[in-house]
Amino acid sequence: MKLEDIASLAQVSKTTASRALADSPLVKDSTKELVKRIAKEHNYRPHTLASAFARKKSGIIGFCLLNKNNPSFGHPFFGPVLDGALEQARKDGYHIILAANSGDDYVFDEPFMQDCIEGVVLSSFAPAKAVREFKNRGIPQVLINDVLPTDNNTFIMDDNYGGAYRLMQHLIYEKGHRRIGFLTDRLSHTSYLLRYFAYIDAHRDAGIPVYTNPLLPQDDLAGGYPLTSDYFLNRYGYEDIPRIGSPMVVVGMRTNVAYEAIQRLIATGDVPSAIFAVSDSLAIGAIHALQEAGLRVPEDVAVAGYDDIISATAVTPALTTVRVDRKEIGRTAIRELEKLIAAPDLQSSVIYIENSLIVRSST
Amino acid sequence: MKLEDIASLAQVSKTTASRALADSPLVKDSTKELVKRIAKEHNYRPHTLASAFARKKSGIIGFCLLNKNNPSFGHPFFGPVLDGALEQARKDGYHIILAANSGDDYVFDEPFMQDCIEGVVLSSFAPAKAVREFKNRGIPQVLINDVLPTDNNTFIMDDNYGGAYRLMQHLIYEKGHRRIGFLTDRLSHTSYLLRYFAYIDAHRDAGIPVYTNPLLPQDDLAGGYPLTSDYFLNRYGYEDIPRIGSPMVVVGMRTNVAYEAIQRLIATGDVPSAIFAVSDSLAIGAIHALQEAGLRVPEDVAVAGYDDIISATAVTPALTTVRVDRKEIGRTAIRELEKLIAAPDLQSSVIYIENSLIVRSST
DNA sequence: TTGTATGCGTTATCAT
DNA sequence: ATGATAACGCATACAA
Numbered sequence: 001m002k003l004e005d006i007a008s009l010a011q012v013s014k015t016t017a018s019r020a021l022a023d024s025p026l027v028k029d030s031t032k033e034l035v036k037r038i039a040k041e042h043n044y045r046p047h048t049l050a051s052a053f054a055r056k057k058s059g060i061i062g063f064c065l066l067n068k069n070n071p072s073f074g075h076p077f078f079g080p081v082l083d084g085a086l087e088q089a090r091k092d093g094y095h096i097i098l099a100a101n102s103g104d105d106y107v108f109d110e111p112f113m114q115d116c117i118e119g120v121v122l123s124s125f126a127p128a129k130a131v132r133e134f135k136n137r138g139i140p141q142v143l144i145n146d147v148l149p150t151d152n153n154t155f156i157m158d159d160n161y162g163g164a165y166r167l168m169q170h171l172i173y174e175k176g177h178r179r180i181g182f183l184t185d186r187l188s189h190t191s192y193l194l195r196y197f198a199y200i201d202a203h204r205d206a207g208i209p210v211y212t213n214p215l216l217p218q219d220d221l222a223g224g225y226p227l228t229s230d231y232f233l234n235r236y237g238y239e240d241i242p243r244i245g246s247p248m249v250v251v252g253m254r255t256n257v258a259y260e261a262i263q264r265l266i267a268t269g270d271v272p273s274a275i276f277a278v279s280d281s282l283a284i285g286a287i288h289a290l291q292e293a294g295l296r297v298p299e300d301v302a303v304a305g306y307d308d309i310i311s312a313t314a315v316t317p318a319l320t321t322v323r324v325d326r327k328e329i330g331r332t333a334i335r336e337l338e339k340l341i342a343a344p345d346l347q348s349s350v351i352y353i354e355n356s357l358i359v360r361s362s363t
Numbered sequence: 364m365k366l367e368d369i370a371s372l373a374q375v376s377k378t379t380a381s382r383a384l385a386d387s388p389l390v391k392d393s394t395k396e397l398v399k400r401i402a403k404e405h406n407y408r409p410h411t412l413a414s415a416f417a418r419k420k421s422g423i424i425g426f427c428l429l430n431k432n433n434p435s436f437g438h439p440f441f442g443p444v445l446d447g448a449l450e451q452a453r454k455d456g457y458h459i460i461l462a463a464n465s466g467d468d469y470v471f472d473e474p475f476m477q478d479c480i481e482g483v484v485l486s487s488f489a490p491a492k493a494v495r496e497f498k499n500r501g502i503p504q505v506l507i508n509d510v511l512p513t514d515n516n517t518f519i520m521d522d523n524y525g526g527a528y529r530l531m532q533h534l535i536y537e538k539g540h541r542r543i544g545f546l547t548d549r550l551s552h553t554s555y556l557l558r559y560f561a562y563i564d565a566h567r568d569a570g571i572p573v574y575t576n577p578l579l580p581q582d583d584l585a586g587g588y589p590l591t592s593d594y595f596l597n598r599y600g601y602e603d604i605p606r607i608g609s610p611m612v613v614v615g616m617r618t619n620v621a622y623e624a625i626q627r628l629i630a631t632g633d634v635p636s637a638i639f640a641v642s643d644s645l646a647i648g649a650i651h652a653l654q655e656a657g658l659r660v661p662e663d664v665a666v667a668g669y670d671d672i673i674s675a676t677a678v679t680p681a682l683t684t685v686r687v688d689r690k691e692i693g694r695t696a697i698r699e700l701e702k703l704i705a706a707p708d709l710q711s712s713v714i715y716i717e718n719s720l721i722v723r724s725s726t
Numbered sequence: 727t728t729g730t731a732t733g734c735g736t737t738a739t740c741a742t
Numbered sequence: 743a744t745g746a747t748a749a750c751g752c753a754t755a756c757a758a
Contacts, residue, residue: 002751013729018753028727048479050751053416054734060460073445074689076673079437086436086461096461097423098449116411284677291679310439311677314647316654326437365735376745381737391743413735416750 001044009042010035021046061089061337062120062139064099064130073098076309077326078123081144084330085121092338094118119337140340142333146190147231147350154336156329159352160194161236163322164276166357167304168202170320171274175302175363179211181265181272183248183258183282186223190232192278195306196221197236199276215268219249231350250282258285266293271301274363280305280312280321287315287362302363317361329353364407372405373398384409415479424452424700425483425502427462427493436461439672440689441486444507447693448484455701457481482700503703505696509553510594510713517699519692522715523557524599526685527639529720530667531565533683534637538665538726542574544610544628544635546621546645549586553595555641558669559584560599562639574610578631582612594713610635613645621648629656634664637726643668643675643684650678650725665726680724692716 007017012031019027020035027035038044052058063085065072073079082096089096097117120134123144131150134141140152147155171177180199187193203210232238250261258277262285265271277283283305287297295301297317305312308323332351340346370380375394382390383398401407415421426448428435436442445459452459460480483497486507494513497504503515510518534540543562550556566573584606596602613624621640625648628634640646646668653664660666660680668675671686695714703709 003753004751014752015730015754016728019728022753026727031727047751049412049416049421050734051753053412053736053750054752054754056734058412073436073449074439074443076437076439079442082436082461098445098459098461288679309673311674314674314677316651316679366737367735377736378738378746379744382744385737389743394743410735413750414737416734417736417738419737419750 001042003044003046006035006039006042006044010038058116058118059093060095060097060117061334062099062117063096064120064122065124076311077307077324080326081123081330081333084327084332085334086330087327088331088334092334094334094338119341121333121337123333138344140337140344142337142340144329144333149231151348152340152345153348154340154346155348155350156333156336157350157352158191158324158329158355160191161198162352163324163355163357164195164198164306165202167276167306167320167322168199170357170359171276171302171304171363172202172206172208175274175298177272177274177302178208179272179274181211181213181248181275183250183261183275183277183286184221185250185278185282186225187221188223188225194232195278197232197238211272213248213265213268213270213272215270216248216265221249223249256285258282259289262286262289263293266290266295271295273300274298274302274304277303277305280307280309280319283319283321283362284311284315287317287319298361298363304363308358312358313360315362320360320363321358323356323358325353325355364405366407366409369398369402369405369407373401421479421481422456423458423460423480424697425462425480426459427483427485428487439674440670440687443689444486444693444696447690447695448697449693450690451694451697455697457697457701482704484696484700486696501707503700503707505700505703507692507696512594514711515703515708516711517703517709518711518713519696519699520713520715521554521687521692521718523554524561525715526687526718526720527558527561527669528565530639530669530683530685531562533720533722534639534665534667534726535565535569535571538637538661540635540637540665541571542635542637544574544576544638546611546613546624546638546640546649547584548641548645549588549612549614550584550606551586551588551590556590557595558641560595560601560604563604574635576610576628576631576633576635578633579611579628584612586612586614619648621645622652625649625652626656629653629658634658637661637665637667640666640668643670643672643682646682646684646725647674647678650680650682661724661726667726671721675721675723678725683723683726684721686719686721688716688718 003014003017007014010017012035016027016031017035020032021039063082065078073082086096117139119140121142121144122130128148131141131148135150142154142156144156147157171180182196182199184192184196187196200210248261248265250257266289275286277286283303287303290297290301290303297303305319305321308321312319312321332353336351366377366380370377373380375398379390379394380398383395384402426445428441436445449459480502482503484505484507485493491511494504494511498513505517505519507519510520534543545559545562547555547559550559563573590596596604611624611628613620629652638649640649646666650660650666653660653666658664666682668682668684671684675682675684695716699714
């Protein structure tokens with residue numbers, strides 16, 4: 001069943017049939033209904049590929065996960081983001097096609113990445129190279145979780161600063177902590193950097209000194225990487241934020257790395273009364289290490305995380321954390337991308353997605 | 364840059380240029396190289412849509428998640444399955460397009476679901492209606508996690524029976540348990556049914572009676588649903604497997620449902636020495652309930668799960684479980700689908716993916 | 727309000 | 743070994 005067949009059955013031209021099905025105002029209501037009825041009767045569906053080809057619009061949005069680590073969509077963060085993106089795209093009649101990679105070049109080998117997608121969502125850590133590449137090809141892009149100094153891009157971020165700041169308020173004012181350790185992955189990741197700003201500012205605003213442990217090795221908070229997010233350094237006036245001499249630093253997200261870091265902390269004999277871990281998985285590692293050393297959580301040491309992954313309720317005690325609205329991040333990314341597709345010259349902007357403090361038993 | 368441009372630059376016809384780029388043996392090596400060089404120099408890429416349209420092959424595989432529950436790809440099971448599928452599809456030059464739904468009809472509203480996908484992977488619980496629909500349209504399909512009595516389909520399943528049986532061996536022979544409770548979601552889910560078979564058989568083979576708790580309500584193990592998987596009932600000779608009077612039954616996957624079920628079990632005063640939960644999330648709920656009642660895991664009650672989700676290492680004690688190779692399930696689904704695309708009349712078959720027993724501290 | 731004719735970029739058919 | 747030409751199914755500029 002092709003358009004031609006429907007047209008001849010309805011005794012009209014292909015043009016009219018095409019218009020009728022597209023609800024064009026150019027077509028008389030009666031013929032419109034006739035064509036639609038016949039199409040329905042014969043279960044006619046326009047050939048998507050032909051249609052897309054003819055109108056030069058694929059209706060496809062690329063969703064890239066530029067992540068060197070496994071898993072990708074199995075990741076507790078990106079899976080839900082994808083769900084949200086899918087939901088929104090469906091509502092708006094777009095399709096989502098996937099690309100994930102291990103190398104930098106991968107997405108560009110993808111046929112649909114080359115000329116058929118109308119826009120692209122770059123999640124995780126997007127290399128500047130990829131951003132440039134898409135820009136060159138005139139493909140609108142929305143970035144998740146990072147901000148780059150580029151034009152005509154929209155950036156979607158969890159409100160890291162706000163969430164972390166509220167969590168710190170909870171620790172300081174509701175729980176009365178004044179010695180709060182900071183457990184982090186490298187700060188070259190924008191999200192962590194912002195959480196660190198909040199950690200610092202909350203101390204300053206409360207008039208208490210930041211906890212440091214001189215017995216711990218003075219690691220480079222950025223893990224030897226440059227702090228790429230100049231945008232935020234300037235925005236918050238942190239051009240010369242201290243990058244050496246943190247309370248404790250962990251490079252890598254694996255739970256057992258946090259576990260070992262906390263063991264080292266305990267070994268110094270100078271343990272803070274609370275620990276703010278930059279992610280739930282680090283927090284879980286911390287709890288395990290503390291408990292194994294005979295310390296009670298939260299009585300001896302309170303522990304808070306960030307993200308609210310599923311495992312946050314599997315640990316005992318259940319983790320106090322900041323719930324990131326991952327689905328909303330996905331939805332917003334698609335909505336913003338559609339704006340960009342409609343108006344490719346839109347100015348760059350950053351959109352912050354609200355989160356919420358989830359107080360459980362670990363603090 | 365279109366093919367025509369490359370052709371005229373190379374002083375050949377479009378036909379020759381097309382063949383050269385496709386490495387056709389019909390074209391002379393020297394011209395082949397010439398065309399390729401020019402194409403490369405001008406950074407030419409064939410227009411995927413046009414190519415797909417012309418050859419009547421979209422190169423797209425649909426991946427459906429027919430799941431009424433949220434999250435979808437954020438689910439600890441399906442995320443990794445998708446990762447595996449993506450990896451394999453990429454290797455083979457296919458694209459994956461996504462569909463998830465809340466209603467039964469959703470996938471059929473999707474344009475690409477209608478006529479452009481070359482095949483489809485149905486994961487989660489595929490309604491017979493959807494299977495029929497795709498069949499009618501001549502779209503080859505591979506099903507994950509279920510088996511239906513249909514022709515020309517391939518079914519990919521975790522080796523549920525084998526995994527559960529080995530886990531039971533561990534509990535019975537390595538740990539010496541003889542009173543093992545079974546904590547399950549409704550058995551109308553094929554995977555759980557198979558794990559139940561293994562649970563029953565392991566008892567029979569070891570010559571010990573199955574634990575039952577007469578003080579617990581005698582629930583219908585299928586949760587009032589028909590056991591759809593006749594395939595397995597017959598295959599294993601379980602036509603009249605007892606469906607009433609289970610040790611304990613939980614309907615629904617949520618952790619707190621398991622939590623409450625175990626509280627009821629404890630209230631009877633007749634607690635088994637071990638509990639085999641049909642999924643990790645149920646097992647985690649069980650552990651929480653036991654610990655809160657002052658029972659030690661594994662000293663008083665051992666608990667084992669199934670799946671090996673991330674949270675399995677977040678609980679204390681870390682969960683003994685069966686690791687399902689989710690990525691391999693995804694990979695295999697794509698590989699098998701490609702076979703089906705090549706030969707749509709292939710006979711139906713069931714493929715079991717190997718899993719592995721992960722012994723941790725909860726048993 | 728409707729129809730005719732052409733284009734979209736590639737691949738396939740059939741000659742040469 | 744190469745080329746001219748016809749599909750592929752739909753959308754639209756232009757004409758009526």
